[in-house]
Amino acid sequence: MGPPSSSGFYVSRTVAVLLAGLAAALLLALAVLAALYGQCARDPSSEMQHRGGPGAAPVQPRKQKEQPPTPKPGPARKPAVAATPSDWRPPGPWDQLRLPPWLVPLHYELELWPRLQPDQLSAPALRFTGRVNITVRCIVSTARLLLHSLLLDCDSAEVRGPLSPVTGDATIGRVPVNDVWFALDMEYMVLELGEALQPGSRYKLQLSFSGPVYQDTWEGLFLNLYTDQGERRALLASHMEPTFARYVFPCFDEPALKATFSITIIHHSSYVALSNMPRLGQSEKEDVNGSKWTVTTFYTTPLMPTYLVAFAICDCDHVNRTERGQEISIWARKDAIANGYADFALNITGPIFSFLEDLFNISYPLPKTDIIALPTFDKRAMENWGLLMFDESLLLLQPEDQLTEKKTVISSIVSHEIGHQACGSSFSSHLQKWFGNMVTMAWWNDLWLNEGFASYFEFEIINHFNPKFPRNEVFFTNILYGVLKEDHALVFRAVSMKAENFTETGEINEIFDLFTYNKGASMARMLSSFLSESLFISALKSYLKIFSFSNAEQDDLWRHFQMAIDDQGKILLPATVKSIMDSWTHQSGFPVITLNVSTGVMKQEPFYLGKVKNQTLLTHNDTWIVPILWIKNGTTQSLVWLDNSSKVFPEMQVSDSEHDWVILNLNMTGYYRVNYDKLGWKKLNQQLEKDPKAIPVIHRLQLIDDAFSLSKNNYIEIETALDLTKYLAEEDEIIVWHAVLLNLVTRDLISNVNNYDIYPLLKKYLLKRLMSIWNTYSTIIRENVATLQDDYLALMSLEELFRTACWLGLEDCLQLSRELFRNWVTHPENEIPYPIRNVILCYGIALGNEKEWDFLLSIYNNKTKEEERMQLAYAMGCSKDPWILNRYMEYAIATSPFTFNETNIIQVVAESEVGRYIAKDFLVNNWQAVSERYGAQSLVTLIDIIGRTISTDSQIMEMQQFCSNVLEEHQRLSIHAKLQTIKQENLEKKKRNARITAWLRENT
């Protein structure tokens, strides 16, 4: 699946939304998951004992919503199984998150019939019916069957068998089903049988069921309503990862329980049905009302897990091409296909497949790949085998996207998902070949191997197709920056999780996070850096070949890297690959590496947020085994290892009299921060002032980001970080400026109106240095903005540069804003360049008056895309006129034209300096209307924004007084605690700002 949305380096919301989708691709990742198949047969529980029983007639199972009846008494009916899901039941396997290992599924025949008709789109509560025959092999004798199922009604349930070993004939026997009930907590359907199934025998579970089609969530089977060719349309699609297959059909919904699937979809004849495999045939069927439906059947899939099962029913068009005999089709709205929006994705998809096939020497076994662009899909993208699904914003390239990072985003995410394809497929075929049907456990706790490696390889793929792609800088910006900010010693999240720590299904969904994707990718990158890229790839390649001969578990990956290491003599490690990697993946946080350049002593300590002197290690008795790639005077040195808490490296010594400098963590491939002693920082500072270009861009970025982060958390003085900015007049790399501005001109600083002292000093200090980079980019914007098209780093950084320049009152920036805004107002075809659109709209409004504001409102009313409306809503909040802001909020609570509740306009207004006070008054006077419009809960967020500048108790009292009238008791308490925290933080910030001010005074 695509990575979760995360706040990265970007400030632009749009950019953030797009780029959060950036993760990457990879074969081996899924390979790793699949490798875990050989893992851990669990101890049979007491529930597994043979429980024969009297033959009872099959029963019609009840609907899940209804209450199951009380159990029938009888000798075989073990403990009083309570009647309702909510009632007390004796502890049993239904209390466990994991399925008992009694049965393994071999094959599913699945038929689904959603009643979607193109002329009844407004019909409420669409449902589907379905039937599934699951062939299972019994491993442990049991008279009680557990399958996953959630919110499905079971209409009938039968168990046939044992099947003839030769013919597989299901008609010969029948095992009575006494009862069917649902254990809602762990999402099971439980079948109570009249007799036990026999180990080694195969059976067929025949279930018919029905369930809801979802409209507002993208889980299970869901509906998308959209407009195409001027008409209202609908499509149905599925999303099963990680645990939503059970929303669509009763199944054994764990990733290791792979089976083959023969899928049949019944649909309206005007729609096309797609699934993992190519279409096998079509026929017609009449329903009870005499309406005709089309029955589409698909070829049987290879072995695959339930979470990769997919289908779509839609009225889309497609474009296609053939790559090495495989047909690749991209499906989208007819308008989009006609306009060629899918062409970019189509053109890159084939070559990416081929690249991965060649890299890992694995050919893709499926005859086709369909990729469908869904009008709305909050999962961003999903790698369903043979039928990939994307949110259309991450797949389709429109002409107006030329000046966005869209191309890179689409390339990345397509790479990522295709990587999963190839990977998944290679596994299935290996498993089929070597393991047969005997499959043991693999589970979601290993997700990071899958998604982390995928995210890492995304960069490799893009780099392969575009060798000029600044992959180190982009990796830092998109992956490292965000996760280093969130990760620390006390965070309760190591990248590698223990399966037994999961107790609820919801926890599985939670691990699709920054740690799985970003930290996981960083782990893979670090591994590749110390093994060398070629050894890394060749180890993976042979791992893919060899693993299928063995029973594999997570550590096998490490062991396999170890084999690659042992087979050569060039690269020596201080410990096994497993010990090295375990030190990183089994504990949270990362180390701060401090080098004393006078003595050559290097030490490590865990990184804490807001380090306190002599902080003791609460959770971290361990150190990390740290690979140190480093440079001296611009020359790369040999790899060394810090495998203790400290160690001496005489070769890293530098004396004050020499012009030497040392930087640790080459290309930032290590997952840690680097600190130096005073002399070390001084030497780097001198080098920056003398000849900054001698230090590579990635390291100028690193120095800024490490120094500011370390100073913010009390590892070094703020002055040390500030010293590093003195050279900036010579800095012509916009990405380095981006890092400086994010760290120095923080949102706190901008929104804190009390920073009267710091502002004029900062203005003078920064403007003096900023002019050169400003002139470069403002000229491009004025003269030839199209040249930015493939400058990924500029596209990403421009907004921050322009926002800061205008905030600092740079006349040319304000002038340019006026020009571009006016130009657009008078000739709307003169679009404002996308990368700086937010800033220009904001300053167009801030520098304008009622006329400009009303113009924006009229545009707002004509926009339908939420993203564009949000951009305009925020820009309208930039007005400096109190009465305009007040009127804005009045419009908002009167609802029209602000009909969508997602953007709380009061919050938008409160974000700005002027707006904060007006919003506060407005709230006091209009609380009733505001709470009706945005909900009482919105006050908590509002107080948070309005209270951002609080630094005294009397300010807190004032805020509380207002709150006390409108909030419940528990809310008042939480607000009070929150305000106290804000006050405390602000006092800290004040101290820090005072020191920045003093430093600026001295250096301006």
Ligand SMILES: [Zn+2]
């Ligand atoms: Zn993924």
